[in-house]
Amino acid sequence: MAPTPREEAFADSLIGRRVPKLDAPDKASGRTRYLHDINVPGQLHAKILRATEVHARIVSIDVEAARRVPGVHAVITAADVPWQRPIGITKDHMPLKADIVRSRRDEIAAVAADTVQAAQEALRLIRVAYEPLPIVTNSAQALGPGAPLLHGEDLRVPGRNGALEVVHKACSDNVSMAYEYGHGDVSQGERESVVVVEDVFWLHYVTHCCMGVSGVIAEFDASGSLLLYSNTQVPFLHKREFAELLGIDPGRIRIIQPPIGGGFGSKLDIYPFEPIAIFLAKITRRPVKLLFTREEEFIASPTRQPVLLKLRSGCDREGRLTFRAVDTIHDNGAYTSWGATTPFVMMQTISSLYRVPHCHYRTRAVYTNNPYAGSFRGYGNLQATFAVEAHMDKLADALGMDALEFRLLNAQDPGESTPQGMHFRSCGFKECLGTAAERSDYAAKRRRNLEHWNDGNPVKRGIGMASMLHVGGGAKMYPSDGCGTIIKLDDFAKVTLITGASEIGQGSETVLALLVCEELGLPIDSVTVVNNDTAITPWDVGVHASRTTFIGGNSAIGAARKAKRKILEIAAPKAGRTPDDLDLRGGHIVLRATGERIQEIGKFLRSLHFSEKAELVMTTYYYEPPSVHLDRNYKGNVSAAYAWATQVAEVEVDTDTGIVRLLKITAAHDVGRVLNRLGIEGQIEGGIVMGQGYALSEDLLVEDGVIRNPNFRDYKLVTAPEIPEMDVSFIETMDGEGPQGAKGVGEAPAICIAAAVANAIYNATGTRIYALPFTPEKVYRALRGSNMPPKWPADAA
Amino acid sequence: MSALIEIEFRLNGISRRVSVPLQMSALEMLRDMMGQHGTKYGCGEGECGACTISVDHRTVNSCLKFAVDCDGRDIQTIEGLAATPFGETLNRAMVEHGAVQCGFCTPGIMMQAQQVLTDNPDASRAQIQRGLEGNLCRCTGYRKILDAIEAAAHPSPAVD
Ligand code: FES
Ligand code: FES
Numbered sequence: 001m002a003p004t005p006r007e008e009a010f011a012d013s014l015i016g017r018r019v020p021k022l023d024a025p026d027k028a029s030g031r032t033r034y035l036h037d038i039n040v041p042g043q044l045h046a047k048i049l050r051a052t053e054v055h056a057r058i059v060s061i062d063v064e065a066a067r068r069v070p071g072v073h074a075v076i077t078a079a080d081v082p083w084q085r086p087i088g089i090t091k092d093h094m095p096l097k098a099d100i101v102r103s104r105r106d107e108i109a110a111v112a113a114d115t116v117q118a119a120q121e122a123l124r125l126i127r128v129a130y131e132p133l134p135i136v137t138n139s140a141q142a143l144g145p146g147a148p149l150l151h152g153e154d155l156r157v158p159g160r161n162g163a164l165e166v167v168h169k170a171c172s173d174n175v176s177m178a179y180e181y182g183h184g185d186v187s188q189g190e191r192e193s194v195v196v197v198e199d200v201f202w203l204h205y206v207t208h209c210c211m212g213v214s215g216v217i218a219e220f221d222a223s224g225s226l227l228l229y230s231n232t233q234v235p236f237l238h239k240r241e242f243a244e245l246l247g248i249d250p251g252r253i254r255i256i257q258p259p260i261g262g263g264f265g266s267k268l269d270i271y272p273f274e275p276i277a278i279f280l281a282k283i284t285r286r287p288v289k290l291l292f293t294r295e296e297e298f299i300a301s302p303t304r305q306p307v308l309l310k311l312r313s314g315c316d317r318e319g320r321l322t323f324r325a326v327d328t329i330h331d332n333g334a335y336t337s338w339g340a341t342t343p344f345v346m347m348q349t350i351s352s353l354y355r356v357p358h359c360h361y362r363t364r365a366v367y368t369n370n371p372y373a374g375s376f377r378g379y380g381n382l383q384a385t386f387a388v389e390a391h392m393d394k395l396a397d398a399l400g401m402d403a404l405e406f407r408l409l410n411a412q413d414p415g416e417s418t419p420q421g422m423h424f425r426s427c428g429f430k431e432c433l434g435t436a437a438e439r440s441d442y443a444a445k446r447r448r449n450l451e452h453w454n455d456g457n458p459v460k461r462g463i464g465m466a467s468m469l470h471v472g473g474g475a476k477m478y479p480s481d482g483c484g485t486i487i488k489l490d491d492f493a494k495v496t497l498i499t500g501a502s503e504i505g506q507g508s509e510t511v512l513a514l515l516v517c518e519e520l521g522l523p524i525d526s527v528t529v530v531n532n533d534t535a536i537t538p539w540d541v542g543v544h545a546s547r548t549t550f551i552g553g554n555s556a557i558g559a560a561r562k563a564k565r566k567i568l569e570i571a572a573p574k575a576g577r578t579p580d581d582l583d584l585r586g587g588h589i590v591l592r593a594t595g596e597r598i599q600e601i602g603k604f605l606r607s608l609h610f611s612e613k614a615e616l617v618m619t620t621y622y623y624e625p626p627s628v629h630l631d632r633n634y635k636g637n638v639s640a641a642y643a644w645a646t647q648v649a650e651v652e653v654d655t656d657t658g659i660v661r662l663l664k665i666t667a668a669h670d671v672g673r674v675l676n677r678l679g680i681e682g683q684i685e686g687g688i689v690m691g692q693g694y695a696l697s698e699d700l701l702v703e704d705g706v707i708r709n710p711n712f713r714d715y716k717l718v719t720a721p722e723i724p725e726m727d728v729s730f731i732e733t734m735d736g737e738g739p740q741g742a743k744g745v746g747e748a749p750a751i752c753i754a755a756a757v758a759n760a761i762y763n764a765t766g767t768r769i770y771a772l773p774f775t776p777e778k779v780y781r782a783l784r785g786s787n788m789p790p791k792w793p794a795d796a797a
Numbered sequence: 798m799s800a801l802i803e804i805e806f807r808l809n810g811i812s813r814r815v816s817v818p819l820q821m822s823a824l825e826m827l828r829d830m831m832g833q834h835g836t837k838y839g840c841g842e843g844e845c846g847a848c849t850i851s852v853d854h855r856t857v858n859s860c861l862k863f864a865v866d867c868d869g870r871d872i873q874t875i876e877g878l879a880a881t882p883f884g885e886t887l888n889r890a891m892v893e894h895g896a897v898q899c900g901f902c903t904p905g906i907m908m909q910a911q912q913v914l915t916d917n918p919d920a921s922r923a924q925i926q927r928g929l930e931g932n933l934c935r936c937t938g939y940r941k942i943l944d945a946i947e948a949a950a951h952p953s954p955a956v957d
Contacts, residue, residue: 018893018895020892020893020895021892021895021897021898023897023900024891024892024895024897024900025888025892027897027899027900027903028879028887028888028891028892028896028897028900028903028904028907029835029875029876029879029884029888030833030834030835030836030874030875030876030879030904031835031879032900033834034834034837034901036834036837036838037828037834208935209933209935210899210901210935211837211839211845211847211899211901211902211933211934211935211936212837212839212899212901213838213839259899259900260899261837261899261900261901262899262901262935262936263899264935293841294839294840294841294842294845504899505898505899505900505936506898507898678894678895679895681895681941682895682898682936682937682938682941685937685938685939685940685941686898686935686936686937686938687938688938689937689938689939690935690938711840711842711844712840712842712844712845712933713842713844717933717935718939719929719930719931719933719939720925720926720927720929720930720932720934720939720942720943721923721926721927721929721930723926723938723939723940726938726940
C-alpha cells in the first residue's frame with residue numbers, strides 16, 4: 001500500500017528515533033578537550049590547604065617557608081583577602097577560613113605556583129596551629145541542649161564602604177533552615193484510620209563521583225574583567241554570584257563551560273575552590289588553574305543530603321490513605337548548600353505522589369561538623385520515596401490488600417490539582433503502575449516469593465515496587481525559569497543553534513538540535529550547537545530540576561518556528577500560495593498537503609540574502625514556562641509538567657552471607673513523549689544504575705566528621721558485571737505544554753530504585769531494613785535481628 | 798629537583814625520546830609532556846580505568862606505571878587506537894549505541910574493549926562485562942557500552 005500523504009510527510013521525522021549524540025565521535029576518539037585538558041599560556045597551578053581538625057580555632061598560620069619555595073608566586077590565607085565575601089545558599093561560608101574551621105574540608109590557605117609539584121611542596125611547609133573546639137557530628141545531638149554552636153556568632157565582613165556588615169546572623173540552635181508544610185488535619189486523618197504505621201528511616205551519605213574531578217581556570221584581563229573556564233551547571237546565576245563576591249559588575253564576568261566529566265547536580269553551587277582560584281588569579285595577575293585530586297573530590301565536593309526521617313501514615317478500611325506526617329532532620333554539615341533545600345522536592349512526594357487528604361511535613365536542617373550536602377540528581381526525592389513506598393507496602397499488607405491495587409486506588413489521575421497546588425495536566429501514573437506490574441509479573445511473583453520464606457533454601461528471591469513523582473517542566477525557584485535561544489541560518493541552510501541550555505553529558509545538545517530540525521525540515525548534521533559561553537549564549541537558569549529538554553526545548557522550538565514562519569511568509573507569494581499551504585521538509589520548501597517540493601531551502605536562503613532586499617534568517621526566542629512560585633506555605637504549581645514512573649526491582653538475597661544481588665529492574669516512565677530514544681534510554685539506564693549504587697553499595701563513611709573512604713577502592717560504585725537486566729517502557733502522555741509533548745526525565749530513573757529494592761528484600765525474607773545502603777553486613781545482621789534500626793532522638797521533639 | 802632520565806619508546810607507532818623525572822607516572826608524561834589528552838585522570842590510584850593505555854599490547858592503568866618504565870616499549874593511547882580500522886569500528890559502535898554520555902570514561906573503556914576483543918574475538922557478553930570490571934562509568938549504567946562492544950565484535954549492518 002502506498003503511504004498516505006501524512007505518512008509521507010512524517011517519514012523523515014526525527015522524533016522518537018535513535019539519534020547519536022553529536023559530541024560522541026570526538027569523545028570516543030580522545031579529541032574532546034575537557035577543562036582538565038585546557039592549558040592557558042602563562043597559567044599557574046593552584047592547590048588548597050585544608051583543615052586537619054574537624055572543629056577548631058585557628059591560632060596561627062605560618063606561610064613564610066611556603067612562600068620561599070622556588071616557583072611559588074603566591075601563598076594566601078584569609079588575611080590576604082580581607083575583602084572576601086561569603087558564598088552558599090545562606091551566605092554562611094567564607095571561602096578562606098579566618099578564625100574557625102568547622103569541618104575537615106575547610107580551606108585555610110592556597111598556593112599558586114609554576115607547577116603542581118611546587119604548589120604541593122609549598123602546602124607541606126605551611127604550619128597551622130589549632131585550638132580544638134568541641135565537635136558535634138550527629139545531627140540529632142546538634143539539636144540538643146548544650147550542643148556546641150557552629151555558627152553561634154554573627155558573620156561580619158567589610159561592606160562596600162569599608163564598614164563591617166552582618167552577612168549571616170548568629171544561629172542559636174544549629175538550625176540552618178526549617179520548613180513546615182501542611183494541608184488538612186492530620187489528627188482527623190488519624191481518627192479515620194484503621195491502620196496506622198510509623199517508622200524511622202536513615203538515608204545515608206553518598207557522593208556524585210563525577211569521573212572528571214572538579215576544577216576551574218580563572219583569568220583577569222588588563223581591565224579587570226574575569227574569564228572563567230568552569231564546569232558550573234548554572235553559568236548565568238554564577239556570573240552574578242561571582243560578581244557580588246568580587247564587587248564588580250556581572251557584565252564583566254564571562255564563563256566558558258568546556259565539556260564536563262559528569263555533573264549530576266554537583267555543580268549547582270559555588271564551592272570555595274572557585275573563589276580561591278579567582279583570588280589567586282587576581283593577586284598574581286596570571287591565569288590560575290586549579291584541579292582536584294580524586295581524594296579531594298571525595299572530601300571537598302558535596303554529598304547527597306543525609307536524612308533522618310520519621311514517617312507516620314494511615315489508611316481506612318477500603319484502603320484509602322487517610323493521612324501522612326513526616327518529620328526530618330537533615331544533617332546540614334558545617335555550611336549550607338542546596339542539600340538544605342531538598343524539602344521543596346520531598347514535600348511534593350509526601351503530599352502529592354498519592355492522594356493524601358491530611359498531611360504534615362517538617363524539616364530542620366541542622367549544622368554539624370560533617371561534610372556539607374549539596375544537590376544531587378533526584379534532590380531529596382530518593383529519600384522521601386524510600387519512606388513513602390515502604391509504607392505503601394506496609395499499609396497494604398496490614399489491610400491484607402494487594403499492594404498494586406492499594407497503589408492504584410490512591411494514585412493520582414490526569415487533571416488533578418493537589419492540595420499543595422500542583423496541577424497534573426498530563427499524568428500517566430496508573431499506566432506506569434500497570435505496565436511495570438504486568439511486564440514484571442509483579443503480583444504473581446510477589447505471592448510466590450512468600451511461600452519460600454521458610455523453605456530452608458538460604459537463597460531467596462524478592463520483588464518490590466516503588467513509584468515517583470518529580471518535576472518535569474522546570475521548577476520556578478528563581479525570578480525566571482526560562483531559557484533563551486538564537487537561531488541563525490546560513491546561505492547553505494546550515495543552522496547555528498545558540499542556546500542558554502548547557503550540555504553536561506546528558507545529551508541536551510542533540511535533543512535541542514533534533515527539535516530544531518523537526519521544525520525546519522533539515523537533517524541533524526546541518527546543526528551546530530553553541531551552548532557554553534555566557535558572552536554568546538542567551539540567559540538560562542541552568543541545568544537542574546530535569547528542566548533542560550522541556551525549557552530549552554520549548555525555547556529552541558520557539559526560535560525555529562519563527563525562522564520557519566519567516567521563510568514561509570516570504571516564499572508563499574512567490575509560489576502563489578499562503579504560508580499555511582507550505583511546510584519545510586527534507587531540506588525543501590514543500591506543499592504541506594502533498595509534500596510536493598517547491599524550492600530547496602538553501603537556494604531560497606541564498607536568493608533572499610542576495611536579493612535587492614538582502615535579508616538573513618536569524619531569530620530569537622525566550623521561553624518562560626507557565627508555572628508559579630511557591631507561596632509562603634509552599635503551595636503552588638511550581639512546574640509546567642510532572643513526570644511519573646514506576647520501577648519494579650527483583651533481587652536475590654543470600655541469607656547466609658547477606659549479599660543482595662539486583663537481578664532485574666522493570667521500569668515504566670511517563671516521559672510525555674520520547675524525543676531521542678537513544679538519549680532517553682541512556683538517561684534511564686544510567687539513572688537506574690546510580691540508584692542501584694545508592695541502594696546497595698555506595699556508602700560515604702563519615703566518622704566523627706572524617707571521611708574514611710575517600711577513594712574508589714573503598715567507596716563502591718557499581719561496575720559493569722553487576723548491572724541488572726533492565727526492561728524500560730515509555731508511557732507517552734503527550735504533555736500539552738511539553739516540547740513535542742515531552743517532559744523532563746533526567747532525575748526520575750534514580751529515584752525509586754532503593755525504595756523498590758527495600759520492598760523486594762522484605763518480599764524475599766520478611767525482614768524490613770530501614771537504613772541504607774543494603775550492604776552484606778547490614779543485611780546479614782538485620783536477618784538475624786541484630787541490627788540497630790534508626791531511632792528518632794527523644795530530645796528532638 | 799629530581800634527576801631526569803632519558804627514555805625512548807614508540808607512541809602510537811612513532812618513536813619518541815623524552816627526559817622524565819623518576820617519580821613521574823606514565824599518565825603525567827602522556828598528558829603533560831606529550832599532549833595525549835585523551836588519556837584521562839580519574840583517580841590516580843588504579844581504581845577507575847580512565848587512564849587505560851596499552852603497553853606492548855597489554856592494557857595497564859597509566860597512573861600506576863612509572864614513565865621510566867615505558868623505556869623501550871610500544872605504547873598505544875586512545876589517539877592511536879582511534880586511528881586504526883578497529884578503532885574506527887569501535888568508535889562508530891560506541892556512537893551509534895549511545896555508549897557515550899559525558900565521555901570521560903570512554904577512552905579508557907575503548908582501550909580496554911580492544912584488549913578484551915583481542916584476547917577473545919568471540920567474547921560473550923559476560924566475558925566483556927568481566928573484562929570491563931576495572932573501568933568505572935558514572936553516566937551510562939554500562940548497558941549501552943556493552944551493546945557497543947558486542948556490536949564491534951560482531952558487526953552487523955544496521956543498528957536501528
Ligand atoms: S586514573 Fe588510573 S585508574 Fe583511575
Ligand atoms: S560516560 Fe560519563 S563516566 Fe562514562
